[in-house]
Amino acid sequence: MLGARLRVLRLDRGLNQDELSASARISAKHLQLLESGRASGNRPGGSNPRLSTLFLLAEALDVSIERLIGDLP
Numbered sequence: 001m002l003g004a005r006l007r008v009l010r011l012d013r014g015l016n017q018d019e020l021s022a023s024a025r026i027s028a029k030h031l032q033l034l035e036s037g038r039a040s041g042n043r044p045g046g047s048n049p050r051l052s053t054l055f056l057l058a059e060a061l062d063v064s065i066e067r068l069i070g071d072l073p
Contacts, residue, residue, distance in 0.1 A: 002049075
């Protein structure tokens with residue numbers, strides 16, 4: 001699951017959500033939603049981030065997109 005992987009990568013780098021969201025240039029709320037597996041607010045369906053958001057997060061975490069999203073259904 002993307003949210004769990006994001007959280008593990010963030011914690012491995014010693015970052016809190018505010019630090020990662022600032023580095024990735026996304027809102028802290030958006031990162032919270034992604035890590036919790038929610039698309040937006042309480043809307044069902046899981047995380048469905050834009051490709052541009054995934055690139056920003058991968059860059060901020062210094063990982064490849066494949067590492068960030070690998071093995072996701």
